[in-house]
Amino acid sequence: MSALHLPLRCLAWLGRQGTRAVAVSALVGLFLPPLSALFRPFVEEAIFLLLVLAFLRVDPAAVTAYLRAPRLVAPAGVWMLLAVPVATALALxxxxxxxxxxxxxxxxxxxxxxxxxxxxxxxxxxxxxxGALALALVCATMLAAPLTAPLIAGLLLGDTLPVDAGGLALRLAGLLAASAAVAAILRRVFGARRIVAARTHIDGLNVALLFVFAVAVMDGVAESFLARPLLTLGIGALTFAVALTQMAVTFLVFRPAGSDRAFVLAHATGNRNMGLLVAALGGTLPDLAWLYFGLGQLPIYLLPWILKPLADRALAGAPERANENPAPRTGSEPDG
Known part of the structure; x- marks a missing residue:
């Protein structure tokens, strides 16, 4: 046990660093291109393990309770997975x-x-x-994505889709089912009490995997900046513009439900788990799409801090709901 003491302490410390450690990971990926190239082949595996840890941290009973009243979750899911991408596909x-x-x-x-x-x-x-509404929306849309993503792929990509729509649906469903099954097995083997007690260690593993993921997806970003600085800066600005646009429009659409709830839905809509689709596509993308994928992680890491004053205003606008149905803790690190 003494041999494991130091690694476990390191994992616990890393888990307590949370988003700070992940933000540093993104910068490391930018400044250490050889490390990015080394980690890139493991993106798909990292995404799978991240999904396992994410399902492991979620309380199944709490998720079921949140989804029993889907009056807001259902329209929000339709908006996120169908309305927004269909409108985008039609425009493009x-x-x-x-x-x-x-x-x-x-x-x-x-x-x-x-x-x-x-x-x-x-x-x-x-x-x-x-976070209760966000948790319910994540779970509902994860279940629906294998059905909706192939439809959107057909509209946007047509014949350029790397795999057929049915293959994409099967890969996506298989990825989610396998990661959920592994998490369920781990929960049964170790028990819910031990998992809760080891949460900081699990978070440490999550941060380590996110380091691999964040560094890997930055492969080619530094080279692209040196070769095409204006294009790279433009793509980086575009990732923020797309995220903020999705958030702003979603906030306006759902504002009648309350500014606090609208902000939660807007945040979820603006920060997408692109890594899930990358894994379903086999972990390979065209160069420009990969550049967007890599730079697209930056809004995920930075926007919560940038927009916190607006979140405070939204919370102040609906104080009577601020403490309703507190969500179970699900970790503090971004992913995908």
Whole structure:
């Protein structure tokens, strides 16, 4: 046991660093291109293990309770997985952008057809809002994504889709089912009490995997900046613009439900789990789409802090709901 004491302490310390450690990971990926190239082949495996840990941290009973009243979750899921990507697909196809720039169409597919990042409830809690709605939305959209993503892929990508729509659905469903099954087995073997007691260690593993993921997806970003600085800066700015646009429109659409709830839904819609679709596509993307994928992690890491003053205003606008149905803790790190 003494041989494991130091590694376990290191994992626990790493888990307590949370988002700070992950933010540093993204910067490391930018400044250490050889390390990014080394980790890139393991993106798919890292995403799978991240999903396992995410399912392991979620309380199944709490999720069931949240989904029993889907009056807001259902329309929010339809908005996120169908309305937003279909509108995007129509805009890009009717203007000819999808046909002329298929790599941009692939990036648009990743950033509109994916469910929210698994850490959305944790980010919502970090900025002071109730994460229960975010947790329910994550679970519902994860289940629906294997059905909706192939439809959007057909609209946006057409013949350029690396796999057929049925294959994408099977891969996505298989990825989710396998990761959920592994998490269920671990929960049964170790027991819920031990898992809760080891939460900081699990978070440490999560941070370590997110380090691999964040560094891997930055492969090519530094080279692209040196070779094409204006294009790289433009793609980086575009990732923030797309995230903020999705958030702003979603907030306006759901504002009648309350500014606090609208902000939670807006945050979830603007921060998508692109890594899930990348894994379903086999971990390979065209160069420009991969560049968007890599730079697209930056808004996920930074926007919760940038937008916290707006979240505080939303919370102040609905104080009577601020402490309703507190969500179970699901970790504090971003992913995918």
């Amino acid at each position: 196809t009717t203007t000819g952008v999808a046909a002329a720039y298929p790599e941009l169409a692939m990036a648009a597919f990743l950033v509109t057809a994916a469910p929210p990042v698994m850490s959305a409830p944790a980010f919502v809690a970090l900025i002071g809002l109730d």
